Amino acid sequence: MTSLKQTPLHALHLSLGAKMVPFAGYDMPVQYPLGVMKEHLHTRANAGLFDVSHMGQVIVRGSTFDAAARGLERLIPVDVLGLGENRQRYGFFTNADGGIEDDLMLANRGDHVFVVVNAACKDADIAHMKAELEPDLTVTEITDRALLALQGPAAEGVLGALDPRAAEMRFMDVATLDLNGVEAWVSRSGYTGEDGYEISVPSEEAAAVAQALLDHPDVEPIGLGARDSLRLEAGLCLYGHDIDQTTTPVEAALVWAIQKVRRAGGDRTGGFPGADVILGQFGNPVARKRVGLLPTGRAPMREGVALFASEDAADPIGEITSGGFGPTVGGPVAMGYVSTDHAAPGTTLYGELRGKRHPLTVAKTPFTPANFKR
Amino acid sequence: MKYTEEHEWLRADGDAYVVGITEHATTQLGDLVFVELPEVGTVVSKDDEIVVIESVKAASDIMAPVDGEIVAVNTDLADDPSLANSDPLGNGWFFKIKPSDTSQFDGLMDEDAYNALIG
Numbered sequence: 001m002t003s004l005k006q007t008p009l010h011a012l013h014l015s016l017g018a019k020m021v022p023f024a025g026y027d028m029p030v031q032y033p034l035g036v037m038k039e040h041l042h043t044r045a046n047a048g049l050f051d052v053s054h055m056g057q058v059i060v061r062g063s064t065f066d067a068a069a070r071g072l073e074r075l076i077p078v079d080v081l082g083l084g085e086n087r088q089r090y091g092f093f094t095n096a097d098g099g100i101e102d103d104l105m106l107a108n109r110g111d112h113v114f115v116v117v118n119a120a121c122k123d124a125d126i127a128h129m130k131a132e133l134e135p136d137l138t139v140t141e142i143t144d145r146a147l148l149a150l151q152g153p154a155a156e157g158v159l160g161a162l163d164p165r166a167a168e169m170r171f172m173d174v175a176t177l178d179l180n181g182v183e184a185w186v187s188r189s190g191y192t193g194e195d196g197y198e199i200s201v202p203s204e205e206a207a208a209v210a211q212a213l214l215d216h217p218d219v220e221p222i223g224l225g226a227r228d229s230l231r232l233e234a235g236l237c238l239y240g241h242d243i244d245q246t247t248t249p250v251e252a253a254l255v256w257a258i259q260k261v262r263r264a265g266g267d268r269t270g271g272f273p274g275a276d277v278i279l280g281q282f283g284n285p286v287a288r289k290r291v292g293l294l295p296t297g298r299a300p301m302r303e304g305v306a307l308f309a310s311e312d313a314a315d316p317i318g319e320i321t322s323g324g325f326g327p328t329v330g331g332p333v334a335m336g337y338v339s340t341d342h343a344a345p346g347t348t349l350y351g352e353l354r355g356k357r358h359p360l361t362v363a364k365t366p367f368t369p370a371n372f373k374r
Numbered sequence: 375m376k377y378t379e380e381h382e383w384l385r386a387d388g389d390a391y392v393v394g395i396t397e398h399a400t401t402q403l404g405d406l407v408f409v410e411l412p413e414v415g416t417v418v419s420k421d422d423e424i425v426v427i428e429s430v431k432a433a434s435d436i437m438a439p440v441d442g443e444i445v446a447v448n449t450d451l452a453d454d455p456s457l458a459n460s461d462p463l464g465n466g467w468f469f470k471i472k473p474s475d476t477s478q479f480d481g482l483m484d485e486d487a488y489n490a491l492i493g
Contacts, residue, residue, distance in 0.1 A: 302433070
C-alpha cells in the first residue's frame with residue numbers, strides 16, 4: 001500500500017480537528033468540526049477556505065504566450081490564443097473519440113499559460129502535455145506551491161483586507177497579489193457557484209496565509225464534503241463522475257466552453273483530438289445529454305441510480321452521475337445523463353431507489369443562483 | 375436502556391421499546407437529511423432492514439433490534455431528520471416496537487458494554 005501524500009496544510013487541518021480521508025492519493029479533510037451541512041451554508045452566507053493543494057499546477061511556456069497558447073489548442077478545444085492577458089477560462093483535454101480526459105482552468109499570465117488540473121488526472125495530464133508539446137514548449141509542474149480557495153460573498157472583503165487589488169478583480173481575472181508579503185497567484189474563480197478566489201502561494205508560506213484568512217471572523221475551513229455539495233448545487237461537473245473519457249463536451253452540455261473560433265467555420269476550427277466527433281455533434285442530435293435533476297420527494301438519489309421514463313418502463317433511459325442533499329436548496333439535487341428525448345426541462349422521470357421508483361424532474365442548473373462578480 | 379452493535383438504543387416503554395440511534399452513531403453519520411420509517415403495524419424480525427437513513431454523506435440502514443411489531447413511528451423525525459443529530463436519545467427517536475420475545479432485550483448490551491464497544 002502506498003502512503004498518502006500530504007499537502008502543505010496537513011498539520012493545520014489536524015490542528016483544526018478535521019476528519020481526514022484519502023482522496024486522489026492525498027490525505028485530505030472531508031469535514032471539520034462544523035460538519036458538512038453548516039460548512040456548506042457558511043460558504044454561501046459568508047466565506048469558506050478550502051485546501052485544493054492536491055490539484056495540479058502547471059506552467060506551459062513558449063517563446064511567447066501565443067506560442068504556448070497555440071500549442072495547447074492542439075490538445076484543448078477552447079480559444080486559448082484569444083485569452084486576454086490576466087484572464088482565465090475553463091477548458092478540457094479531449095481524446096480521439098471526443099471524450100474528455102480531464103477538465104481544467106487556463107490563465108494567461110503574460111508570458112506563459114498557467115494550467116490547473118484535477119488531482120487524480122494530473123500525472124496523466126502532465127505526461128500528455130509533455131509528450132505532445134515538448135520540446136517546442138516547456139511543461140513544468142509547480143510542486144512548491146499550495147493552492148487555496150476562498151469562496152463566498154465575504155471573500156472579497158476578506159482577501160481585499162490583505163491586498164485591496166483583490167476587490168478590483170472581476171470574475172475570471174487573474175493577478176499577482178501580495179498577501180502579508182507573500183507572492184500569490186490569484187484568480188477570481190472557484191467551484192462553488194459563489195464569488196471567490198483561488199490562491200496559489202509558496203508551500204512554506206501556505207499555512208501562514210491560510211491562518212491569516214482563517215483569522216477573519218467571516219471565514220471557516222471547509223472540507224471536501226461541502227465542496228462536493230456546493231459544486232453540485234452550482235451544477236458544476238466532477239471529473240470521473242459527470243464527465244469522463246466516454247462523454248463528449250456536447251453530451252456533457254459544455255458546448256459553451258468551445259468558443260466559435262474553434263467550431264466549424266471558425267478561424268482555428270478543429271485541430272484537437274476528437275474534433276471530427278465533437279464538431280460533428282454540434283447542431284446534430286446526440287443520443288444522450290447531461291441534465292440537472294430534482295427529486296420530487298425528500299430521498300436523495302445518488303450516483304448510479306437508474307432513471308426510467310415511467311413507473312413501469314422496463315429499460316432505463318439514463319443514470320445519475322452525481323447526487324445528494326443540497327443544503328441551500330433544502331432538498332435532494334442531482335445530475336446525470338438521460339436520452340435526449342427525455343432531456344427537456346420539466347420532464348418527469350423516475351429514479352429507482354431500493355426497488356421503488358421515485359419521481360424527479362429534469363431541471364435547469366445551477367440549482368442555486370450563481371453569485372459571480374462579472 | 376440497552377444497546378445493539380448497530381448503534382441503536384432501546385428503552386422500555388410499557389409493553390414496547392422506544393428505539394433510536396446513539397450519539398456516537400449520529401456523530402459518525404453526520405447531518406441526517408432523510409429518514410424513511412416503516413409502516414405502523416409491520417411485523418419484523420430481528421436484523422430486518424426497516425429504516426433507511428441518509429446523511430449528507432451516504433445512505434445507511436437501521437435494522438430491527440428484536441422480533442416484533444412496529445406500533446409507532448416518529449413522524450416529526452421524518453419531517454425533520456436533524457432531530458436525530460440534535461437530540462438522539464430524546465426527540466430523535468425512530469420507532470416503537472412491541473417485542474414478540476422479551477428475552478431478546480435481555481441479551482442486548484448494557485451501557486458499560488456499549489461504551490466499551492465504541493471505545
